Amino acid sequence: MIDTLTPLSDEQREIQRLAREFATSEIAPFAGAWDKAEAADPAVRFKLGELGFLGMLLPTEYGGLGLDSLSYLLALEEIAAADASTAVLMSVHNSLPTRMILNHGSDTQKRHFLPRMATGEWLGAFALSEPDAGSDAAVLTTQAVRDGDHWVLNGTKSWVSNGNVAEVILAMARNDSATDRKGSRGISAFIITPDLPGFRVSKKEAKMGLRASPTVQLTFDGMRVPADRVLGEVGHGFVYAMQSLEAGRLGIAAQAVGIARAAVEQTIAYTRVRQQFRTPLAQFQAVQFKLADMATRLHGARAMLHATAAAKDRGEAVGPHAAMSKLMASEAAMWITTQAIQLFGGYGYVTDYPVERLFRDAKVTEIYEGASEIQRIVIGRALAAD
Numbered sequence: 102m103i104d105t106l107t108p109l110s111d112e113q114r115e116i117q118r119l120a121r122e123f124a125t126s127e128i129a130p131f132a133g134a135w136d137k138a139e140a141a142d143p144a145v146r147f148k149l150g151e152l153g154f155l156g157m158l159l160p161t162e163y164g165g166l167g168l169d170s171l172s173y174l175l176a177l178e179e180i181a182a183a184d185a186s187t188a189v190l191m192s193v194h195n196s197l198p199t200r201m202i203l204n205h206g207s208d209t210q211k212r213h214f215l216p217r218m219a220t221g222e223w224l225g226a227f228a229l230s231e232p233d234a235g236s237d238a239a240v241l242t243t244q245a246v247r248d249g250d251h252w253v254l255n256g257t258k259s260w261v262s263n264g265n266v267a268e269v270i271l272a273m274a275r276n277d278s279a280t281d282r283k284g285s286r287g288i289s290a291f292i293i294t295p296d297l298p299g300f301r302v303s304k305k306e307a308k309m310g311l312r313a314s315p316t317v318q319l320t321f322d323g324m325r326v327p328a329d330r331v332l333g334e335v336g337h338g339f340v341y342a343m344q345s346l347e348a349g350r351l352g353i354a355a356q357a358v359g360i361a362r363a364a365v366e367q368t369i370a371y372t373r374v375r376q377q378f379r380t381p382l383a384q385f386q387a388v389q390f391k392l393a394d395m396a397t398r399l400h401g402a403r404a405m406l407h408a409t410a411a412a413k414d415r416g417e418a419v420g421p422h423a424a425m426s427k428l429m430a431s432e433a434a435m436w437i438t439t440q441a442i443q444l445f446g447g448y449g450y451v452t453d454y455p456v457e458r459l460f461r462d463a464k465v466t467e468i469y470e471g472a473s474e475i476q477r478i479v480i481g482r483a484l485a486a487d
């Protein structure tokens with residue numbers, strides 16, 4: 102009843118089944134404890150790697166599964182339905198750093214980094230945001246200055262998911278000079294590894310939700326980066342990051358759909374057994390109306406996401422549709438988890454049931470990888486253009 106209506110190939114069904122089985126047995130039973138401990142079991146990342154889930158979009162020549170976007174998003178929904186924190190690890194790794202290296206890296210960079218990233222031996226992170234550069238990331242100030250066969254980086258990157266556990270971090274920094282600023286064309290992408298001198302994890306955020314996913318601030322203090330760690334062309338890093346964020350938006354939409362699905366499933370199960378006035382809650386029409394609205398928004402969000410992924414897999418440009426998918430799914434997840442809390446009553450407000458965690462986890466999907474307002478800007482601009 103709440104599964105996808107999208108026609109799936111045998112291979113896509115198999116990926117979905119594999120992900121559901123893994124998420125149900127290896128993630129869901131522990132998600133509440135990881136949330137409380139503010140740390141997931143470090144082994145989960147290697148298990149995801151063994152399944153191939155950290156190289157889903159990478160070609161087989163780099164050790165990936167070479168799958169289409171829809172297969173990846175089906176798997177991501179399953180992982181997110183069990184634990185949104187594990188889903189963000191998988192989403193950031195697959196959508197951002199591995200994609201950027203695949204699309205713009207040199208042969209040497211691809212051969213060095215991608216096979217190890219595909220297995221999860223090396224986890225990827227993405228460092229674009231800064232304390233004063235969020236929605237308007239092009240104003241970032243981390244400075245890169247060329248010094249012989251190195252670049253020297255100084256600055257602070259904020260909100261880096263998995264930045265304290267990642268082995269490979271794609272960091273954006275300005276290569277233009279203070280006297281000749283080139284805007285978004287003065288930013289390059291650097292492949293950072295934590296062993297570089299001058300690299301430091303300077304703060305770990307205490308968060309409302311996604312607590313098992315570490316979010317950290319990184320400080321680069323005269324960090325010396327070998328010149329062969331520049332990704333693609335100098336000055337093109339911002340464009341590469343924006344291109345990757347388009348794929349990232351679909352990942353966050355899948356994460357939101359997974360959170361929303363878990364909330365719908367748990368609310369249906371709860372209202373079927375919880376009795377008041379000697380009647381199961383689910384028998385009251387007012388409750389059925391809420392369940393109907395929750396399921397309808399879930400299906401709408403997932404249908405939009407899958408249609409966009411299918412179009413992307415056909416090679417079509419999906420910029421505004423990717424923004425619509427993220428906007429619709431994240432707002433659906435927030436609305437659905439809010440209704441879930443209401444239908445659980447007092448039990449929804451305490452930590453006895455997972456809906457409380459789902460509600461906290463849902464909120465960030467409206468904020469990161471482009472807040473809802475930014476998605477509306479992207480969609481609105483496309484509508485207003487000729």
Ligand SMILES: Cc1cc2nc3c(=O)[nH]c(=O)nc-3n(C[C@H](O)[C@H](O)[C@H](O)COP(=O)(O)OP(=O)(O)OC[C@H]3O[C@@H](n4cnc5c(N)ncnc54)[C@H](O)[C@@H]3O)c2cc1C
Pocket residue numbers: 193227228229230234235236237259260261262263308311316465468469470471472473474475
């Ligand atoms: C848990 C978490 C994990 C994250 N992980 C990463 C990561 O791995 N890598 C990374 O680089 N970043 C990451 N981020 C950062 C995230 O992408 C930013 O928080 C996001 O882009 C918003 O930036 P900001 O927080 O600075 O908000 P601001 O840009 O200050 O925006 C504040 C509010 O103003 C609104 N706003 C801004 N501009 C406009 C406008 N023109 N019109 C209307 N409204 C506007 C925004 O939509 C938002 O509601 C993460 C954030 C969180 C919370």
